[in-house]
Amino acid sequence: MTTSVFVGTSLDGFIARKDGSFDFLPADGGEPHGYEEFIAMVDALVIGRHTFETVLAFSEWPYGSKRVVVLSSRELDLSRAKGVVEQMSGAPAAIVESLAMSGSQRLYIDGGITIQRFLREGLIDRLVITRVPVLIGEGIPLFGSLPHDVRLQHLWTRTFPSGMVQSEYRVNGH
């Protein structure tokens, strides 16, 4: 099993504004920075309800034909999705185990609350963070509270002409 995060943030650490918009990120996603290569490597995406609602509003379904799992204990109208979507609820460890049993070994964990839940449970292996050179002051943070410090191993960093700085970290112990 490998669980990865690939996410863009403002320099002050927000993945979206409070209303869920991310107009502070480059409109076209910026110069190519590895998203296509990253998503080609995963078997399934695990997202929260908020992220699901957000991507429903996109003109294009961003996850191609990948298996997408929406975590929610509430009723969800999955028919609005333009891709393959299923709903699950439960603890992160159980979700990961269930997905592994059904053939999804490489998971992309996305969405602020979902990433934070998985990090708190020690269930994130790799983090790729792309920082956009802007401060927005407030919004939905990438990181949240943790039961204890989490030491990371820095794997690499690269920069882009637009000013984006991308780093990959391995979460120690995984």
Next chain:
Amino acid sequence: MTTSVFVGTSLDGFIARKDGSFDFLPADGGEPHGYEEFIAMVDALVIGRHTFETVLAFSEWPYGSKRVVVLSSRELDLSRAKGVVEQMSGAPAAIVESLAMSGSQRLYIDGGITIQRFLREGLIDRLVITRVPVLIGEGIPLFGSLPHDVRLQHLWTRTFPSGMVQSEYRVNGH
């Protein structure tokens, strides 16, 4: 005038724990990462009361013989400082002007609240941020709320064997 910030943070953006400690940073400051060169370039440091109290507890005064200005409207016992210290209060713009008039053109702005105040007023020119590969979950954040987005220009990024990633940004319009 040039106002600069040179600061270390956890990957989740904290410059210290809630109690002011920063045991999550490398104990010896980590491998040399430019602090000596940076401080050699400034005329004066501007810090808040919290930072002043924190450095008073250090075994060594970290600012050498540099002019140090502590911002506080409260009474302060400056005699405990092992270096050259003066106290000022007032709006950031007035502080900067007053320091320029008395010969300090290159300022190092330090401390969470002080950095945030100066950023909000558009009075930071350069930011050098060194990110340590650890998540601490909560603490004193480097950045705070802003009246509007602040676009930055990424100047350079370098990495260190310990996993520290250091970037310099120019605040646009300065």
